């Protein structure tokens with residue numbers, strides 16, 4: 039049976055979003071519940087998909103069906119396209135499953151031509167209105183369908199107003215508008231090289247194609263990637279009979295929300311414009327009146343509208359965002375949808391709806407978008423100021439928040455400037471552990487290279503610091519402390535601003551507003567905790583991060599990256615010494631310096647976590663991140679180690695690796711240098727013994743995690759060292775301390791051999807960063823350079839380092855979890871790569887039965903909410 043590509047509004051309903059898009063489904067639903075909706079039909083998302091499959095063509099079958107539905111629509115409305123008595127005019131609007139700004143705008147008054155406009159003028163006795171509709175149509179069609187810029191038409195309007203000595207559009211007469219329409223058509227012809235189409239059917243097909251085309255425009259593609267909307271969904275097209283808000287002073291148009299979308303306050307919020315069409319409100323051509331004034335000017339329509347608002351909220355049980363028109367005092371509804379809202383408003387609305395008895399707790403949890411919680415935890419740009427700011431570039435939104443500061447190009451400068459009280463943005467080709475202090479001092483970090491799991495991204499997320507990474511458009515000149523972006527040269531001290539959520543880079547200083555957490559946050563989080571099954575842990579390496587994570591609801595630490603504990607200036611030297619040692623004695627000497635530092639840190643972390651589980655991962659320094667590169671650092675190291683600069687340089691040269699990410703790191707270090715594992719075991723166990731003694735009420739069970747395991751015997755070897763040292767220490771202390779030893783699964787071989795490894799492992803933690811890197815076979819630091827081309831060509835839709843590739847990497851994780859449990863039913867399973875804080879990846883972890891996810895502290899609330907939503911969906 040052939041597919042049905044068109045649905046009258048009377049044939050659809052709210053559950054048909056996938057096919058009819060959000061707008062189409064809601065127009066149908068409003069029709070069903072008896073609201074005044076100008077009738078029409080929706081061309082389905084499947085028609086859009088087919089359009090692309092057919093090489094961007096509307097095939098004969100779909101064309102015929104659209105024509106058939108135009109006829110049906112003509113039958114319903116009693117009007118006809120191009121008719122000399124009663125012509126049909128329609129609006130054409132896009133409507134995807136999820137609302138998507140960045141796609142095609144609306145086209146109004148389609149169906150007009152020189153003949154029809156005369157008919158309308160005569161019939162209505164209102165030629166001004168008829169010509170106003172026509173000039174608007176030419177303008178919108180040219181802009182939206184043919185992509186002739188709006189500005190040319192606006193210039194013509196301005197000229198006309200100047201010539202007539204008026205300032206407002208509404209002051210132009212019918213004659214003026216007629217003349218303008220003529221000028222518009224001439225402009226169209228000069229730009230397009232053809233006459234403006236007169237046949238309404240041809241106009242309609244042009245508009246439908248433009249909507250389909252807009253699904254693939256660059257803005258839509260970026261929006262989809264940022265918002266997890268699959269390309270395969272396609273958009274629907276709504277063809278709706280026009281209601282006119284521009285027929286005189288008893289007409290108008292408005293946009294309104296049933297509650298305040300910024301604060302959540304339960305009060306009608308919106309704007310209304312008399313004698314106008316929809317786009318006037320949005321375009322700001324005239325200043326609209328607050329919706330409350332509509333009550334005075336249009337008491338009947340307003341009363342009707344208030345009723346509609348109540349009906350719609352009761353029906354959808356959520357805040358609605360509506361568009362409507364009043365034609366000669368009569369109300370018409372053009373759109374309703376669950377309104378977009380700030381995170382603050384989302385929490386308040388969800389709680390209020392529960393208190394009003396409209397929804398239950400589960401629904402409240404389900405209706406808050408986890409990702410938006412970011413905005414409650416980090417500073418944000420002032421929304422008004424942001425609108426006026428110039429976007430200079432866009433890269434990866436690696437760590438959320440908003441930051442404004444003066445450009446500096448080295449960590450030292452960042453620190454020095456910050457100490458002088460300056461706000462700075464640290465701009466680097468890429469960051470390394472040497473930059474940590476500078477990153478801390480800066481408001482935000484911008485890098486030219488590196489992806490979502492690059493050093494800069496991971497560390498910035500841990501700090502809760504704004505970071506935009508991988509901006510390949512920057513032409514960097516670090517030496518001369520300047521860079522070029524979008525034709526502008528930024529020198530040291532020049533202001534710029536970063537949005538770590540969208541990845542936008544703005545010129546100059548954009549004011550920020552601080553984060554606010556209200557009481558509703560706690561209520562929603564409490565409900566989320568009640569309904570989720572997944573445990574949420576955090577990735578934290580310092581007592582301060584651990585404390586923050588506890589405040590945000592972390593139930594433990596899933597990953598403490600011990601090498602991160604040596605990022606500070608006063609410590610990095612010690613770990614470099616360890617790395618650059620060429621004898622066991624030297625290494626042990628360096629390790630002896632590290633041990634008390636580690637033990638102290640572990641004690642601090644245990645204290646901060648108040649008895650919750652803590653997984654400490656053994657050293658996993660990709661060596662290239664740690665060896666000194668600056669001459670001064672090399673000299674300092676030579677001094678400390680009693681060697682010559684040349685000797686140190688020779689050691690560094692010896693450490694050079696062609697693929698450091700696949701090099702001498704992870705447990706391979708413990709295999710070559712068992713003394714490292716011994717030192718770390720002593721630090722973990724002694725710290726636990728001390729803290730346990732101080733807090734007998736806690737039941738500490740330290741968890742030691744071995745990274746980058748690929749083979750059972752390799753893990754067995756390192757585990758052997760750990761248990762020997764740990765058991766001796768515990769015995770010596772006369773303690774009954776228990777501990778666990780588990781491994782990360784981040785090498786595909788370990789995943790494939792999970793059933794071998796599981797019997798001797800207490801837990802698996804999936805290191806999805808390295809696992810993604812190795813399953814795809816592209817470097818987590820370099821993939822950003824070519825992934826854009828993959829997005830453009832629709833080969834990949836998302837960055838697999840940010841959103842788990844469920845089909846490939848996810849399948850491996852799911853199988854490994856199953857294989858592991860098959861030989862060790864008690865195996866505790868979690869994930870600690872960056873995906874642990876990504877909502878769709880968290881949902882996947884829930885589905886495949888992991889026990890916990892672990893993510894950076896500021897993403898803990900997001901993971902809690904996402905885990906609850908996954909459980910609620912699953913129930």
Ligand code: PEP
Pocket residue numbers: 491597599658784804805806807808809870871872
């Ligand atoms: C991982 O690889 O997923 C992981 C958590 O380890 P790291 O990012 O430190 O390599």
Ligand code: MG
Pocket residue numbers: 745784805807808
């Ligand atoms: Mg790893």
